Amino acid sequence: MRILRAILGHGSGRIGGIIVGVYLMVAILGLVGLTPHNPITQYRVDRLHAPSAAYWMGTDLFGRDVASRLMAGIGQSFTVAFFSVAFAALAGTVLGLAAAWLGRRWDGAVMRIMDVLLAFPAILLALLIVTVAGPGTWTSVVAIGIVYTPIFTRVVRGPALSLKAREFVDAARTFGSSSSYIVTRHLLLNLVAPLTVQVTLALAWALLTEAGLSFLGLGTQPPAASLGLMLSDSRNLMETAPWLMIFPGLTIMISILGFNLLGDALRDILDPKMRRAPA
Amino acid sequence: MTPLLSIRDLRVGFGRNPQANEVVRGVSFDLADGETLAIVGESGSGKSVTALSINRLIDFGGGRITGGSMQLKRANGTIFDLMSATEPQLTGIRGAEIGMIFQEPMTSLNPVLTIGSQIEESFRLHRGLTGRQATAAARDALDRVRIPDAARRLKYTPNQLSGGMLQRVMIAIALACNPRLLIADEPTTALDVTVQAQIMALLAELKRESAMSMIFITHDIGLVAGIADKVMVMQNGQAVEQGELNQILDNPRHPYTQHLLHAVPHFANGRATRADGQRDKDAGAEPALKVDGLVVRFPLKSNFFSRATGAVHAVDGVDFDLMPGETLAIVGESGSGKSTTAKAVLGLVRSTRGSFSVSTRTASAERSAKPVQMVFQNPYASLNPRLTIESILAEPVIATGGRVDTETRARMASLLERVGLPKNSLQRYPHEFSGGQRQRLCIARALMLNPSVVVLDEAVSALDVSVQAKVLELLVDLQREFGLAYLFISHDMAVVERIAHRIAVIYAGQIVEIGDATSVLSKPKHSYTKKLIAAVPTIDRRREHFEIDTRQVPSLVRPQGFEPAPAKWELLGADHIVRVET
Numbered sequence: 001m002r003i004l005r006a007i008l009g010h011g012s013g014r015i016g017g018i019i020v021g022v023y024l025m026v027a028i029l030g031l032v033g034l035t036p037h038n039p040i041t042q043y044r045v046d047r048l049h050a051p052s053a054a055y056w057m058g059t060d061l062f063g064r065d066v067a068s069r070l071m072a073g074i075g076q077s078f079t080v081a082f083f084s085v086a087f088a089a090l091a092g093t094v095l096g097l098a099a100a101w102l103g104r105r106w107d108g109a110v111m112r113i114m115d116v117l118l119a120f121p122a123i124l125l126a127l128l129i130v131t132v133a134g135p136g137t138w139t140s141v142v143a144i145g146i147v148y149t150p151i152f153t154r155v156v157r158g159p160a161l162s163l164k165a166r167e168f169v170d171a172a173r174t175f176g177s178s179s180s181y182i183v184t185r186h187l188l189l190n191l192v193a194p195l196t197v198q199v200t201l202a203l204a205w206a207l208l209t210e211a212g213l214s215f216l217g218l219g220t221q222p223p224a225a226s227l228g229l230m231l232s233d234s235r236n237l238m239e240t241a242p243w244l245m246i247f248p249g250l251t252i253m254i255s256i257l258g259f260n261l262l263g264d265a266l267r268d269i270l271d272p273k274m275r276r277a278p279a
Numbered sequence: 280m281t282p283l284l285s286i287r288d289l290r291v292g293f294g295r296n297p298q299a300n301e302v303v304r305g306v307s308f309d310l311a312d313g314e315t316l317a318i319v320g321e322s323g324s325g326k327s328v329t330a331l332s333i334n335r336l337i338d339f340g341g342g343r344i345t346g347g348s349m350q351l352k353r354a355n356g357t358i359f360d361l362m363s364a365t366e367p368q369l370t371g372i373r374g375a376e377i378g379m380i381f382q383e384p385m386t387s388l389n390p391v392l393t394i395g396s397q398i399e400e401s402f403r404l405h406r407g408l409t410g411r412q413a414t415a416a417a418r419d420a421l422d423r424v425r426i427p428d429a430a431r432r433l434k435y436t437p438n439q440l441s442g443g444m445l446q447r448v449m450i451a452i453a454l455a456c457n458p459r460l461l462i463a464d465e466p467t468t469a470l471d472v473t474v475q476a477q478i479m480a481l482l483a484e485l486k487r488e489s490a491m492s493m494i495f496i497t498h499d500i501g502l503v504a505g506i507a508d509k510v511m512v513m514q515n516g517q518a519v520e521q522g523e524l525n526q527i528l529d530n531p532r533h534p535y536t537q538h539l540l541h542a543v544p545h546f547a548n549g550r551a552t553r554a555d556g557q558r559d560k561d562a563g564a565e566p567a568l569k570v571d572g573l574v575v576r577f578p579l580k581s582n583f584f585s586r587a588t589g590a591v592h593a594v595d596g597v598d599f600d601l602m603p604g605e606t607l608a609i610v611g612e613s614g615s616g617k618s619t620t621a622k623a624v625l626g627l628v629r630s631t632r633g634s635f636s637v638s639t640r641t642a643s644a645e646r647s648a649k650p651v652q653m654v655f656q657n658p659y660a661s662l663n664p665r666l667t668i669e670s671i672l673a674e675p676v677i678a679t680g681g682r683v684d685t686e687t688r689a690r691m692a693s694l695l696e697r698v699g700l701p702k703n704s705l706q707r708y709p710h711e712f713s714g715g716q717r718q719r720l721c722i723a724r725a726l727m728l729n730p731s732v733v734v735l736d737e738a739v740s741a742l743d744v745s746v747q748a749k750v751l752e753l754l755v756d757l758q759r760e761f762g763l764a765y766l767f768i769s770h771d772m773a774v775v776e777r778i779a780h781r782i783a784v785i786y787a788g789q790i791v792e793i794g795d796a797t798s799v800l801s802k803p804k805h806s807y808t809k810k811l812i813a814a815v816p817t818i819d820r821r822r823e824h825f826e827i828d829t830r831q832v833p834s835l836v837r838p839q840g841f842e843p844a845p846a847k848w849e850l851l852g853a854d855h856i857v858r859v860e861t
Binding site: 166167168170171172173174175176177178181185186189190192 | 651675
């Protein structure tokens, strides 16, 4: 609750928070099916209908309502983005902390594996995993998660190494604090800020990668809607029916903006130096 | 005659609204040709900001000059207005007319370029010299700052030179174009005392040779005696007092100047040592800490696959004992092994050989789970910024398997009160406290486990002098109250004199002289002890010339399997022995 209030009190946090909040609501509506029309019903008569009172964002080549498909697509894309980033953040944090804390061979082994993963372009690696495991929502989640794990590992390992050499860690050792205490209280707690920023950034990337996978036909399978799939379908019609491209494009752009603004705000809010002393 | 530099009512602010956020609030002074002005003040007093405003480097640090006037008399006699100057004009002034040296020589030089090319850059930019001419000029510049073997050193990169040598290089660069004004911003703060003495001597000599003016910024009022003509004391962005050197040091008018002069520890050659808590000779008490033949070596490997070819002998056969209620000061320069000794005692580094025995009995007769505790040098780095004070103080208790119960909370509260911090501190975060308060917090944390020995690793070095004096007082009080034994590691002889009962001088990993404080400080025998004592700056030493001694600390890298010859000791008194020099 306190964090929510702090976000609303923060300049860019307010904008980011509202954008992300609205998206979340739309995503839930899309997931439970509370859309103006059924997203997969084809209104053949109204094919490629321009935006109007009946179809707020127009219809596509098959006469499906773009607004409804967009809502369902946001739900679909957000699900994939959230779960994949959660996967990546968790795996990356554990691996990064282990590499930094255990050092030596562990560090070498973990980081070399991450280097190998990073050597592949993100979309190519995701494609590889999806091709092997077969397309589907949960394969996308795992694929995108694996793709972004090395980034989290690196983001965690660097600061963790420098924190490990700080005097308060030395001080903790002189009291005989256990490794788990030092790692969680002294390392992890100080990593919250970079991790939060990274999570919001990664959410934005994950949305894009999901869109990319769907665009290539390996993510969400038609006739289900997803942002990438809608962009992909609009490709050949951008001159006759620009709304097919504009609305999903804007949706992706604004969501990424929202996450980035929210990330900046969270970084400020989570820094105790910015916190006012309790009166 | 117009002064070289005339500053009137200078105001500098930071942030979005510089007028509302002023750090320098109306500073005025004149500086004549060939004169040295020392600006003295504690951290945050605005002394560095004032200096950085003169060559307008403050513009790059986010500061804005919000008012006043600054006029510089140029070499051709014209008056140059520094306030309204454009950036290209200032580029011509910086380096050529106003030179500057910074605090950290290690970070002020580019690590990937040779020092030769960095000195030549100054000649190329301001004098248009190229190729061999520039190299020759650079060599002369190094000669001028008395770096031996200048021609060869030009090809060195910064990492191959010691801090003192690098500061000489910085001075050489600053002086390359014979500036008429040199701004030295705490040029010796990051250096060891003996190196500090050398740099101060060099600056004084260069000033005489070249008749340039100098603005010397320092927090240490003891340093100004040897170099300044005029002194300006700053507090909270204002010059509270300025005047001739002797007048300020002998007849300070402003209470703050008096306070500063009073708070700075004056070194008194062993006459100001502590009278209380002397060693009881006949009581066969058990020492709180006994260190026997401590050796710490770090093996050197040229690469991952090869075998160790040698070892850094960081600590090479150190033994001493420490009685309850006693302070043993370990003094020496950086790299002498004093901190490694402390870390070995605490188990933070593994000792190669040697033994310690720590008495677990504390004054209150309870047994402590962790009888040796430590207070670190930097109070800003030794507290986790994301934990509340309560969590910080609870950590030692949790670490030793205790629970945070009412008893623990009561202990936290009483220790906080004992070290002089407000009661409501527990729910606050470290950044809400000043440096001195943080060091008090560190002391309270170290006392949570009821230790018998507290290692104080340069525990007061990072603090301003007035804060330093109070923390020292606190330490002495706590020692009496809890019967603590202190292992006090320091490079500052004046501070050591205040707190130590016994002193061990450590040099190149070995104790060269150890004994009771009065005896060691008043009758030093070993040449290194004498050198350390001679380097202490004091305000009594007006314009005294330091002798320039460019001897470097010997390398501690030894071939594999090297063992030092057993030490021969000479007895100088009841409790004062010195290693026989070879």
